[in-house]
Amino acid sequence: MGVEDITLRLNPRGAPLPRLPAELPISSDASVDALYDAVAKLTGYSRHRLRITKSDSSHLKPSGSVTLTDSNLYDQSSLFVKDLGLQIDWQTVFVLEYLGPLLIHPLFILFRNQIYGFTPPFLSWAGTPTSTPVTSTQSILCTMVVLHYIKRELETLFVHRFSSATMPLSSLIRNTAYYWTMGGLYLGYFLYSPSNTEASPLALYAGLAIWVFAELSNFKTHLTLRDLRRPGSTDRGIPTGYGFNLVTCPNYMFEVLGWFAVALISGWKIPALVFWGSGLFIQTKWAGQKERRYRKEFGDKYKKKRSVIIPYVL
Known part of the structure; x- marks a missing residue:
């Protein structure tokens, strides 16, 4: 016609x-x-x-x-x-999501006395300490979290290309709540508690090595995903290369590996494990959805994956 x-x-x-x-x-x-x-x-x-x-x-x-x-x-x-x-662009959504924990974690260090209720200085004569110093492990954990979210903000501004331009403004609170509450307030409050002790040298150095590897690998996979989509286009190709031969979403795999390292250095504190586990659960669901979408979109051209986020496991 x-x-x-x-x-x-x-x-x-x-x-x-x-x-x-x-x-x-x-x-x-x-x-x-x-x-x-x-x-x-x-x-x-x-x-x-x-x-x-x-x-x-x-x-x-x-x-x-x-x-x-x-x-x-x-x-x-x-x-x-x-x-x-009313709509809000996705780039702004991601910036606001990551801004929460990026600001909240340092605030637990800066306002430590007020948050954890130490005795005011004028009552120090009673023999109760007015504060306890931040441990080196806590300083390292805070630095790791801040660097992670700075990386996420920079990727949002300069790396990611979004398949959808906007989302409803009414969904903004729902989208940001997880990062501000679970990743910010809940995790931060317990990581920097005065009752926490120093990590063992083995846990500290092993955790740092895993974390650096995970962060660099996650960044590399984000670059791969960016290059699949032309600027200004919503079309995408089939992701291949580093990590993609193992799982559907290696960016999620390295993300949860990084938070595993945080939990290790924290001494397997329950809040760190809860945050790691919730992230694993959510991203496994997202990865499964992507696997189904890839199979539908690319058909026989796509090499199906059995594992979507953890090789040979999930």
């Missing part, structure tokens, strides 16, 4: 869209991106705030290379347009 002008029927889904017209004249060879731009212009909303679905409820994903004809849209085809609400 050749190129022709067609008319698409537009219907609101969910909340009314007052400026949404009933019909949209457009060329059949227009891209899906062009469709989103046209609907955004008509409604006055950002294109990232809109979700367009076909009559069978399948999502019409934005793409600059897929045409309306490719999407089986013809004259008088019906589309449904939904307002997703």
Whole structure:
């Protein structure tokens, strides 16, 4: 079928869209991106705030290379347009997520006396110490956490390329809560408690070696993932190379390995193990979803993995 002008029927889904017209004249060879731009212009909303679905409820994903004809849209085809609400870009979301623990952990060191309730100086005559010094292990742990999240912030700003531009602003608290509470307040409070003792030299040096290896390896896999997607594109290739021959998501594998090292140096403190375990659980779920997506998207071109995050185990 050749190129022709067609008319698409537009219907609101969910909340009314007052400026949404009933019909949209457009060329059949227009891209899906062009469709989103046209609907955004008509409604006055950002294109990232809109979700367009076909009559069978399948999502019409934005793409600059897929045409309306490719999407089986013809004259008088019906589309449904939904307002997703106020949006926030994913880069800002990640920056805010990591900012929590990046600030909270040093605050436990800086305001140690106030947080852990040491005796005020004017009562020191009673023989109760006004403070206890931060151990070298605690200083090292704080440095490790801060460096980890500085790395994550820099990767967010200069390395990552996001498949989706935005998410609903209403989801921001849900997305940041885990990092600010579990990774920041919960983990930090117990790591820097005055009751903690120094790590053994073996645990300290082994943990530091594992952590440095994990952080550098995680960064390398992020570079691999970045190079799979062209700037400004949501298309991606099949990840291969360092770590990807072992598991679906070596970036997650090295992430949990790094937090394993933190738990080791902490002396296997329960909060450190809980944070490590929760991260392992969440990222195993994400890795499984990616494995299924890769199999569906790439078919026989993709070499299926049995392990998604820990070789021969998970």
